[in-house]
Amino acid sequence: MSTMGTPTDSTGKSLTDYPRPSVAVDVAVLTVDEVLKVLVVERPDGSYALPGTFLHPGERLADAATRALRDKAGLTDVVFHQLAMLDDPERDDRGWVLSMAHSAAVPAADIPADAQLVPVTETADLAFDHADIVRFAVDDLRRRCAAEVDPGGFAGESFTVLDLRTLxxxxxxxxxxxxxxxxxLLHGLEPTGELRREGTGRPAEIYRRRAAPLPSSTAAFLLQ
Amino acid sequence: MSTMGTPTDSTGKSLTDYPRPSVAVDVAVLTVDEVLKVLVVERPDGSYALPGTFLHPGERLADAATRALRDKAGLTDVVFHQLAMLDDPERDDRGWVLSMAHSAAVPAADIPADAQLVPVTETADLAFDHADIVRFAVDDLRRRCAAEVDPGGFAGESFTVLDLRTLxxxxxxxxxxxxxxxxxLLHGLEPTGELRREGTGRPAEIYRRRAAPLPSSTAAFLLQ
DNA sequence: CTAATAGTGTCTCTGAGACACTATTTG
DNA sequence: CAAATAGTGTCTCAGAGACACTATTAG
Structure with missing residues (x-):
């Protein structure tokens, strides 16, 4: 690195002399719909990939990811996180493209009806290295779910303990x-005081998530 | 993204039409020398920063980080990991520079004598957003040390339990x-059978690290 | 009543944490 | 012997896990 304010690096070479990579963002949007699924979009050649886009000049990665989700998948107000930077120079036939992989967790109800979801176990033929991103995203989701109750809000605002366990x-x-x-899991829940009567049997108490992080013993239990 | 093999994105715009960011790598090399310290290098203007460099054409991030450690800090054979991509467009006065932050843990004995180390508590005036990187790196180190005994090898090949506790x-x-x-911690150690006699008192047993990951109860203990 | 589902009392066993003891050295 | 450091026997208490019980509904 070099003196701030000058356009050279420490070897005296101008920054603009270096060919630069294209930088992309890709987002693995996970949801639960019977099984754990990931949102994919169709590409012009008929193959499928995670929603992604190229970083525009001066744009932040998070803004590019937000834009990709809106334009490619019709999703807004999604919380996501960085996972890893994928940097194999051969990962994209079109040239030198780095991609910042992100993950998000979105309730199935918030995903547009025309979006395409595939089970995370069936991602082998996604384009680029996107199957790797899905693996990272699933690991990340499991870690988050062990630290906090349903961080993606898959179960909605309020739910029963059975809903949560099934999830x-x-x-x-x-x-x-x-x-x-x-x-x-009760450590991360607070009762709403309401009950859900459904079919036969004693009605279930309805809870909502508490802000408190789960104790580490709960993480140990969930992760086996 | 677009059809593989064609030089356009999904809007039909050529990839080369987008101005691209410079991409850098920076590495927070942590070590323990009385206190937890991070390796810094002096920049031409006299300020200090983490060792880093710009990504060369077609180069992988890990290779750039390896190169930065060798050329800027005289370090080789270092294991490091990605932490986060820093992407504030204003983070570098010289222009639009994204930086992939990495962390590494290196025994003090392996750090060249002429390298400069500063306590991680005194990083406020590092250049760019490097103080943020150091914070990320310390959090990361603590997580790793709770999952595995001394992953950085700070304590050397073999050590006593007191050495490890002090560390x-x-x-x-x-x-x-x-x-x-x-x-x-014994869960992550195996005895060498040797003893260390030092001054007065019963000699201490000498252990080495076991490959096995520590149980999650140990993580809970260490992290409070 | 029975069937069905929700939630809990309680027992056992493991193990964390604390204290104090024993073990092994030097002087 | 005393002093110093290393390591452990053991007690207590909390809590995880399992089982079976109670609670509350529909029919």
């Missing part, structure tokens, strides 16, 4: 004993 | 009870 069993692809699950 | 007390900036610390 977590999908996300972690395993089952949990109902009593231990309840006692663990 | 962890520096990294986490707190103290730990000796018996509980011992019982927890």
């Amino acid at each position: 977590y069993e999908v996300i972690y692809d395993r089952s949990y004993p109902k009593d231990t699950f309840r006692r663990h | 962890y007390e520096v990294i986490y900036d707190r103290s730990y009870p000796k018996d509980t610390f011992r019982r927890h």
Whole structure:
């Protein structure tokens, strides 16, 4: 790096002398719809990829990601995070393109009806290295769900413990004993005082998420 | 994104029509030398920054980081990881420069004698947003040290439990009870069978790290 | 009543944490 | 012997996990 305010790096070479990579952003939008799925968009050649775009001049990565989600997938107000920078020089046939991978978790209800969702287990033929991004995103989601109750809001504003357990069993692809699950996850919930009566059986209490992070013992329980 | 093999994006605009950012890498090299410190290099204007460099054409980020560590800090064979992409368009006076922040942990003994180390608590006047990178790196180090015994090898090949406890007390900036610390960390250690006699008192057993990851209960203990 | 689902009392067993003890050295 | 440091036996208490029980509904 060099003296601030001068257009040279520490070797005296002008910054503009370096050929520069294109920089892209890609977002793995995860949702739960029976199984864990990821949103994909069709490309001109008929293949599928995660929604993404090139970074515009002076634009921030987060703004580019927001733009990609809006323009390619019709999604707004999505919270996302950086995952990793993908930098294989051969990853894009069109040239030297780095991509900042992001992940987001969006309730199925908030995803436009015409969007295409594929199970995260069936991403082998996504374009570029996007199957890798999906793997990163699933790992990231599991870590987040172990630290906080349903950070993506998959279960909506309020829900029963059974709703939540069913959700977590999908996300972690395993089952949990109902009593231990309840006692663990209650630490991150607060009762609304309402009940859900549905079919036969005792009505279920309805909870909402508490801001508090889950204790690390809960993370240990969820992650096995 | 666009059809593979064609030089246009989905709007039909050529890739080369977009002005592109410069991409840099910066590495926060952490070490423990009485306190937790980070390696800095002096810049031509006399200010200090983390070692970094611009990405060369077709180069991978990891290779650029390796090059920066070798050329700017005289370090080789360092293991590092991506932390985050810093993308404030105003972060570098010289123009539009994105930087991939990395972290590494290196034993003090492996750092060249002429390198400059500053405590991680005194990074406020580093150039650019490098103080932010140091914060990310310290958080990252603490997470890694809770998942595995001394992943940076700060304590060397072999060490006593007291060595390790002293090290962890520096990294986490707190103290730990000796018996509980011992019982927890022993899960990630294997005895060498050797003893260290030093001054008065019973000789200490010497251990080395085991490959096994620490149980999550140990992470909970270390992180409070 | 039965069937069905929600939620909890409670037992057991593990293990964290704390204290104080034993073990092994030097002088 | 005393002083110093390393390591452990053990007690207590909290809590995870499992089982079976109670609670509350529909029919």
